Amino acid sequence: MRVVRTIAELKTELSRKKNEGHEIGFVPTMGYLHEAHLRLVDRACQENGTVVMSIFVNPLQFGPNEDFDRYPRDIERDKKLAEERGVDILFCPETKEMYPSPLSVTVQVKEGTDVLCGRHRPGHFDGVATVVLKLLHMVEPSRIYFGMKDAQQVAVIEKMVSDLNIPVTVVPCETIRENDGLAKSSRNVYLSEQERRQAPALYESLVQGAALINEGEDRPEKVIEKVKDMIEAKTDGEIDYVELLSYPDLKPVESIEGRVIIAAALRFEKARLIDNITLEASRKAAAAY
Amino acid sequence: MRVVRTIAELKTELSRKKNEGHEIGFVPTMGYLHEAHLRLVDRACQENGTVVMSIFVNPLQFGPNEDFDRYPRDIERDKKLAEERGVDILFCPETKEMYPSPLSVTVQVKEGTDVLCGRHRPGHFDGVATVVLKLLHMVEPSRIYFGMKDAQQVAVIEKMVSDLNIPVTVVPCETIRENDGLAKSSRNVYLSEQERRQAPALYESLVQGAALINEGEDRPEKVIEKVKDMIEAKTDGEIDYVELLSYPDLKPVESIEGRVIIAAALRFEKARLIDNITLEASRKAAAAY
Numbered sequence: 422m423r424v425v426r427t428i429a430e431l432k433t434e435l436s437r438k439k440n441e442g443h444e445i446g447f448v449p450t451m452g453y454l455h456e457a458h459l460r461l462v463d464r465a466c467q468e469n470g471t472v473v474m475s476i477f478v479n480p481l482q483f484g485p486n487e488d489f490d491r492y493p494r495d496i497e498r499d500k501k502l503a504e505e506r507g508v509d510i511l512f513c514p515e516t517k518e519m520y521p522s523p524l525s526v527t528v529q530v531k532e533g534t535d536v537l538c539g540r541h542r543p544g545h546f547d548g549v550a551t552v553v554l555k556l557l558h559m560v561e562p563s564r565i566y567f568g569m570k571d572a573q574q575v576a577v578i579e580k581m582v583s584d585l586n587i588p589v590t591v592v593p594c595e596t597i598r599e600n601d602g603l604a605k606s607s608r609n610v611y612l613s614e615q616e617r618r619q620a621p622a623l624y625e626s627l628v629q630g631a632a633l634i635n636e637g638e639d640r641p642e643k644v645i646e647k648v649k650d651m652i653e654a655k656t657d658g659e660i661d662y663v664e665l666l667s668y669p670d671l672k673p674v675e676s677i678e679g680r681v682i683i684a685a686a687l688r689f690e691k692a693r694l695i696d697n698i699t700l701e702a703s704r705k706a707a708a709a710y
Numbered sequence: 711m712r713v714v715r716t717i718a719e720l721k722t723e724l725s726r727k728k729n730e731g732h733e734i735g736f737v738p739t740m741g742y743l744h745e746a747h748l749r750l751v752d753r754a755c756q757e758n759g760t761v762v763m764s765i766f767v768n769p770l771q772f773g774p775n776e777d778f779d780r781y782p783r784d785i786e787r788d789k790k791l792a793e794e795r796g797v798d799i800l801f802c803p804e805t806k807e808m809y810p811s812p813l814s815v816t817v818q819v820k821e822g823t824d825v826l827c828g829r830h831r832p833g834h835f836d837g838v839a840t841v842v843l844k845l846l847h848m849v850e851p852s853r854i855y856f857g858m859k860d861a862q863q864v865a866v867i868e869k870m871v872s873d874l875n876i877p878v879t880v881v882p883c884e885t886i887r888e889n890d891g892l893a894k895s896s897r898n899v900y901l902s903e904q905e906r907r908q909a910p911a912l913y914e915s916l917v918q919g920a921a922l923i924n925e926g927e928d929r930p931e932k933v934i935e936k937v938k939d940m941i942e943a944k945t946d947g948e949i950d951y952v953e954l955l956s957y958p959d960l961k962p963v964e965s966i967e968g969r970v971i972i973a974a975a976l977r978f979e980k981a982r983l984i985d986n987i988t989l990e991a992s993r994k995a996a997a998a999y
Binding site for chain 1: 816818
């Protein structure tokens with residue numbers, strides 16, 4: 422595995438691989454790797470001759486009161502894990518390499534951002550979209566891999582790729598979970614022991630909400646109520662949101678039909694957890710109710 | 711020359727050329743071609759194996775009260791001129807091919823837009839940057855060619871390419887003029903006979919302003935005054951602006967030094983003309999004054 426820190430080095434390594442006729446698979450991350458990241462690498466290795474991973478904690482997507490400074494970092498461990506799993510080129514730029522001066526041209530995401538995590542994180546998805554576009558221009562991959570835990574991020578990136586005609590295929594990959602159902606996340610390390618025991622209830626509640634839909638419930642407010650009640654009963658965390666929206670449009674729905682997402686965010690003392698389920702609600706299920 | 715109307719056809723033609731190892735030169739236009747466009751084609755032909763031209767009057771960059779509907783169009787004549795001059799692929803998409811639905815992700819230009827043509831055209835450069843980025847993603851050229859008559863556009867595109875790490879070289883080309891100095895423009899057809907006789911005074915005045923700087927004048931207001939006075943004396947048009955800024959930053963300067971632009975816009979009855987001169991103001995000239 423080659424570890425590169427500058428865009429120039431990255432391009433040199435990439436042109437070598439491209440000259441050999443390799444397709445490039447790209448896994449952008451903020452590091453502190455865990456199994457969910459590495460499953461993206463597995464998938465990228467299956468589908469491409471060369472796999473590039475970036476590790477960059479992107480200041481542009483953090484708000485002033487968010488956890489940029491204390492976002493967990495362990496680059497030496499990350500290098501080892503990435504290499505073992507099959508990453509060919511690891512790109513770890515310094516902030517000044519990515520942002521040598523304040524940007525005067527950025528990406529603006531106008532829809533799908535006033536819901537879920539975007540509601541309380543103004544500018545967050547502009548920051549995500551901008552850094553992903555910059556990275557796509559540097560790497561020029563055939564495919565880019567994202568985990569569905571950040572479903573809103575996937576929806577925004579898919580919209581950007583389509584609206585701006587970016588020549589890349591977005592590959593959404595299923596959420597990877599601990600044995601007890603908790604979605605893997607770099608921020609899980611911040612959970613206290615007690616919070617960690619309660620945390621699986623987030624996913625369990627979403628599963629219950631999905632079950633209700635599968636039984637024929639088509640009223641969003643009923644599903645949301647059930648999920649909220651269960652989270653409140655089983656955890657001491659503070660609910661940030663529980664929402665039910667169309668997917669990937671992320672629009673509120675009056676009646677549950679077609680592809681929808683049930684998503685929730687739960688705030689513990691030092692960590693904010695998010696999770697979601699997307700599912701296809703059929704007319705048939707509703708009719709059978 | 712291949713004429714294509716869809717992105718899919720464009721990609722088919724391009725992949726053929728790229729497989730032959732051709733570098734791609736790209737000339738984006740709004741059509742109604744004249745010598746200035748064709749000189750961009752000449753340059754592109756010299757530097758690339760394949761030359762792509764796009765003709766697309768981009769609604770996104772026109773304001774509600776601007777001349778989108780009556781922007782001059784003559785596609786049959788354009789095809790003939792492009793082919794004669796050496797364009798290999800002419801891309802003429804319909805609006806719905808470029809914008810199948812309203813964009814929810816766009817490019818936002820935050821600096822260099824509150825001056826010159828941007829001041830009275832809110833959103834204009836966001837529209838320009840967005841369509842150019844879309845076209846760049848479709849064509850993936852090595853080089854993209856722009857005329858310096860639209861110097862602010864060149865500055866914005868160069869900033870976008872740099873801020874977003876777009877893998878393309880921007881090639882600014884000199885302004886092409888009629889024998890009497892008037893910058894060639896598709897909008898010149900809208901000048902009355904009398905306006906056409908007066909129009910060269912726009913460039914003459916900028917030349918006088920530049921001469922003043924070369925003689926050592928370093929006070930922007932003095933240069934602007936001279937240019938304004940001369941335009942007012944020699945034309946019946948209404949001055950939209952005369953500005954002197956650093957280039958390519960497009961920032962106001964207290965004292966003229968380094969690379970600067972003197973730019974002006976002049977409104978006649980049915981046409982608004984723009985022109986500019988960029989020049990290097992040396993300390994030496996100032997000292998010699």
